[in-house]
Structures are given as structure tokens and as C-alpha cells.
Amino acid sequence: MTEVLPIETPDALKDPTWWRHAVVYQIYPRSFADADGDGLGDIPGVVSRVDYLASLGIDAVWLSPFYPSALADGGYDVADYRNVDPRLGTLEDFDRMVAELHARGIRVIVDIVPNHTSDLHEWFQEALAAGRGSAARERYIFREGTGPDGAEPPTDWLSVFGGPAWHRVEDGQWYFHNFAKEQPDLNWDHSEVREDFLKTLRFWSDRGVDGFRIDVAHMLTKDLTEPLPSREELTLIPIDGNHPLIDRDDVHEIYAEWRQLFNSYDPPRTAVAEAWVASHRVPRYASPESLGQSFNFDLLEADFDAAQFRRIVTENLALAAESGSSSTWVLSNHDVVRHATRYGLPPEPADSTSHTRHGGDWLISGGDEALLDRERGARRAKAATLFMLALPGSTYLYQGEELGLHEVADIPEEERQDPTFFRTGGAEIGRDGCRVPLPWTADGPSFGFGASGAHLPQPAWFSQYAVDAQDGDPASTLSLYRRTLSLRHELQAAEELEWIETGRDDVLRFRRPGGWQVVTNFGTEPYDLTDLPGDAHVVLSSGGPAGSSVPGETTVWIAPVR
Structure with a gap:
């Protein structure tokens, strides 16, 4: 692994408050641009498109995980937090990307995944080899099973992706995983875990990274004191800061340490929490003593409805004022149905629990075009985007939304990748449809994504949404985004x-x-x-x-x- 001296932030990027009103463009690296033609997007692919990114008028990019990974969960199963997946490039490629983006006035935010590692991480492999009672297993959450021979899991809890939340290893013990079985949860009571993540944050900050997006920031700390509650009992415990698994007050002890590290840099490194918590709990994550900012997903979950939008804006501006932070606004990301499609579908029932959020029935039916009004969805998406970009605070855009892309629903089962689909037996269709590689050209291999195919199938209709089909067309969605972002700076004076x-x-x-x-x-x-x-x-x-x-x-x- 190449070690570098701390990289100095360019003077033009030293405004310590830039994040308060930034437009951040999320890049899902494996689906953005493929430079080496292996069908998987990579860091050199990002470098090849920096002028395109600059032409949008964005302030920063956020890269979803690019670390070594078996891709059990789209890169969120991290095997090495201080390296680049060899399929995506090298640390030298990463350094070049940061330099190229910085040269164009674009800052870099990277994803940190602290709740769990990959089961291929050296720590977990050490834990498997070391056996019961070992110090290596203390970094994770191992328990004995129940029943006469320990063949039943410690509890009947379910993982977020469906199926049991415990997996048994060869010697008979079980480990806890909130997500896929390839993502064992870390034990954040362990000092080595805390120290190692400080090392990771320092490693990327020294390489010139400007900020961090913290994955499932509300789930790190846990109280697994015996006896453990049943699944039913767990649902009855209030989520008020003392829940065994979710949004515990003690997680902010970790983030206070992180904040000290962030503030040791000039300018301070920023952080934004992905925290799916009750609205009155958000200011804790967004406070200057904690991460400093927290995602607001309310618009993302709202219908195209005036009353909902006004309530959401009013409430979230008040929450931002309470924490001293600025609000964040988002309509699409790598986990949800693209908003151009959501707005073209009939609203889901109020009690819907679809993980795809707005569009689950349509997706499960294979994308029945009779249910989707594409033109109306596109029209509403543009209106919602202009509304969002005019709000005070920062905004997160998801790659491809500037092209007006719709969700890709009709993906053959054998080509799907999302663990949600497999762990629920197809009952939850998963997130592959918003992660299909981007179309850069209206023709050619993989619509210009790379020299060969793409790791997820691209539909024929992608051609009309390609960058080169929209570039220079004043009526295109791409041109609208560029004009909007150019004007937006005039609205952000206060x-x-x-x-x-x-x-x-x-x-x-x-x-x-x-x-x-x-x-x-x-x-x-x-x-x-x-x-x-x-x-x-x-x-x-x-x-x-x-x-x-x-x-x-x-x-x-x-x-x-x-």
C-alpha cells in the first residue's frame, strides 16, 4: 500500500463552510464509466469524465464504495478500508482523480461503511481461524446458539435484507449481521475497532479527501446484554436513544472523536450521516460536536404533493436551525427507485413497506408500462428538482438524474445482483434498477459506458437519454440541470x-x-x-x-x- 504525505487542500477550496450550500453529485463508481473495458466502472473512468462533471456546475462528488469487495452488496461489503479495489484502479488512480477534480473546483466525499466489514476482511478471517473465546472474535458480535446443541440462532431477529440476522460458522458459533451474511457487524465497544476507523479517516483525509458520507450512521453501537429480546419484544422497545440496535445515544461518543480528527485539518473535513431516524433525533447527528450534517430523506419519500413538500421543507429547516447545520435535500440515490419513475406511477398505499420505496408493485410486475406514465413522471421530476435546488441548504444529486433516466425494471433474474432480491426470494425486487451503468453515447458498446458490455443490462431506450443525445440541446434535461445549477449560486447568499x-x-x-x-x-x-x-x-x-x-x-x- 502506498503511503503519502498529507496533501494540501488548494487555496480555492479552503472555505470551511462550503458544505452548507453545496450541490453534491453521487457517483456509483461501478456504474459511472468503465475505462478498461471489463464491464465494471472504475476510478480512471471517473477521471475520463471530470470535464463533464465540471460542466454540470456541481460543488463536490460523493463516491460510493470503491474499496476491495466481493460485491455481495454492491461494494458495501468492504474487505480493506484503506485501498482501492484492483478492478477499479489503484491508489495512484485515486490520487489523480482527486487532483483532477480539485483542479476544477470540485471537492471529493467518500463513503465510509463502519457498521460492518466484508467477511473477507482480514479481521474476520482471523476471527474464524482463532475460534471461540479468542480476542479476534471480540471485534465482531459472536454468540452461542440456542437449543440442545446450539443449532438455533441466538435470537429470531431478521436482517434488513431478509432472512435470519445470524449466521453459523463451522465451529458452531453464530455471528450477527444486520445486512447480508457476508457483512458481519463490528463490535463498536472494542477499542481496536474505534482506533482503526480513526486511522482510516486520517488515511483518506491525508490523501486530500474533503469529506465523508457515513453509511447507516445510526446503527454502529449496540447493547447486546443477555438475555436478548425476541423479535417481537424488540419491536416494542422505544427508539429513544436506548434501543439495543438503533439510534443509540452512545454512538455520538464515537462521532465526537471523529469530529476532533476532522477539525484538525485545514479546512475541517466534513461529514454527513446516513441516519434513518425520527426527525427529532436528526439534530444530534447534524450538530457541530457530532458529524455536522445529516441526510434528510423526507422529500425522497414524499409523493408529488404540495402539502407534503411544504410540511417537509418547514420541518427540516427548523431542524437545521436547531442543530446549527444546514439541511440536505435529495430525490434519488443508489437505494431507491429513480424519481422520474416514482412520479409517473400511482401512489403506493400509505402503509407500504416496500424497500424500493414508491414503485414496488410496478417493479415486481416487471415494469408494466401500463402503470407508468413516463412523460408525466419526467415532467414532475423536473419540477421537483427545480423546487429542491432553490431551497436553502445542500443538495445531493444521483448520477443519471441529470439525464432524466427512469428506473430499469425489467432485469432478468439471472443478471440481478442485489442481495435483497435473493434473500427475499424475489418478494423485494432490490436496487439494481437504479444502478444500471450510465449511457454516454446513443450507440456503440454499452452506450459508451465502456469498450465492451456493462455489468447490469442496459435497455434499448437508454439511447434517447444518452449524454451525447442531450448535449447542446437546449430543451434537454441535461441542459436544464446545467442552467439551474449555474443560476443556483445566486440564490445561496443566505x-x-x-x-x-x-x-x-x-x-x-x-x-x-x-x-x-x-x-x-x-x-x-x-x-x-x-x-x-x-x-x-x-x-x-x-x-x-x-x-x-x-x-x-x-x-x-x-x-x-x-
């Missing part, structure tokens, strides 16, 4: 937002500093705009030119004449 009453339940309107206004018509009837002051005009519309009214399912930005 973090205030003032609602303007519209007299309609299906129309939202708000004012930003500098006289900017944003109007989103969630309904189908036009909304009158004749009340604009004489010095204001529409500078951006998600649905084409706007005159004296805002068409249905459209967002417009209004600016004063300068």
Missing part, C-alpha cells in the same frame, strides 16, 4: 426562505434573498402570475417557456431585473 400564500392548495411559492421567487404548480390547472412586480421576470422553467401563468406540474424561478 439560508432564509419565506412562504408566499397562493390561494391554492396545489401551488407552493416562496421568496429567497435578493428578490428571487420560486413557484411550483403541483396541480394540472395553470397558476396566474400577473401579480409579479414590474422588475421581475421568469428566468427558468422546468416546463419550457412560461408567460403570465405557470403550467401544471411545473416550477419557475423568478428574478428581479438587474
